[in-house]
Amino acid sequence: MQKLVITIDGPAGAGKTTVSRTLADRLGYRYIDTGALYRGVAFEAARKGIVPDDDPALADLCQGLDFKFVRHDGGVSLFSGKTDISEAIRTPEMSLMASAVSARPVVREALMGIQRRLGAEKAAVFEGRDMGTVVFPEADVKFFLTADIKTRAARRCRELEAKNIPQAYADVEKEMQQRDTSDATRAVAPLKPADDAFLIDSTRYGVDAVIDQMMGHVQKKLQKK
Numbered sequence: 001m002q003k004l005v006i007t008i009d010g011p012a013g014a015g016k017t018t019v020s021r022t023l024a025d026r027l028g029y030r031y032i033d034t035g036a037l038y039r040g041v042a043f044e045a046a047r048k049g050i051v052p053d054d055d056p057a058l059a060d061l062c063q064g065l066d067f068k069f070v071r072h073d074g075g076v077s078l079f080s081g082k083t084d085i086s087e088a089i090r091t092p093e094m095s096l097m098a099s100a101v102s103a104r105p106v107v108r109e110a111l112m113g114i115q116r117r118l119g120a121e122k123a124a125v126f127e128g129r130d131m132g133t134v135v136f137p138e139a140d141v142k143f144f145l146t147a148d149i150k151t152r153a154a155r156r157c158r159e160l161e162a163k164n165i166p167q168a169y170a171d172v173e174k175e176m177q178q179r180d181t182s183d184a185t186r187a188v189a190p191l192k193p194a195d196d197a198f199l200i201d202s203t204r205y206g207v208d209a210v211i212d213q214m215m216g217h218v219q220k221k222l223q224k225k
């Protein structure tokens, strides 16, 4: 069977992670969370006391990155060197820091190479913000998943609660709005759907319904190949 590159972009809290993982499992593809890479850069920058607008220091940091996705029964973990940073990169502070470093061209360029290498074997679902527009403009099937801000903020609150880092709804919504604005208005690779992406609004659809729509588009592509 043909191996595809599938991209799923969209704002925070639209349900990209659950959907991307499920779709990858259904197809027997790898799932690659590119947001984790930006969070990894944020984590390493914070650890070294680098502020997000110090481009020379960020460039230096990016040269020495040693990230690895490791698959296990419970999902995928991100390692930086020998350290599993999967949990540490999920805090609200790392969300904001990741958004800030992701606006720096030096960081985007460094991660572009890493992401394209991960895509070379195909048979992968890439989740991010610019997968279909910048990193894989030739992807076989592109999706842009969104939902209204209230639905997204409520989902993120539930996720944080499940991780034992509860936050007030109002703070989550404010932080999300802030990130949406900075991700969508940055000069390089702003968050927007690719011209040839299928737009899916998950406000009223559950995961299964979204996956069914996606599988329909993927099957059509596989039949054409």
Ligand code: DC
Binding pocket: 012, 034, 035, 036, 038, 039, 095, 098, 099, 102, 103, 127, 128, 129, 130, 131, 179, 183
């Ligand atoms: O998907 P996430 O919330 O884990 O992403 C963290 C930040 O990284 C997000 O604010 C935007 C940025 N990001 C990006 O600019 N490009 C990507 N492909 C993935 C994430």
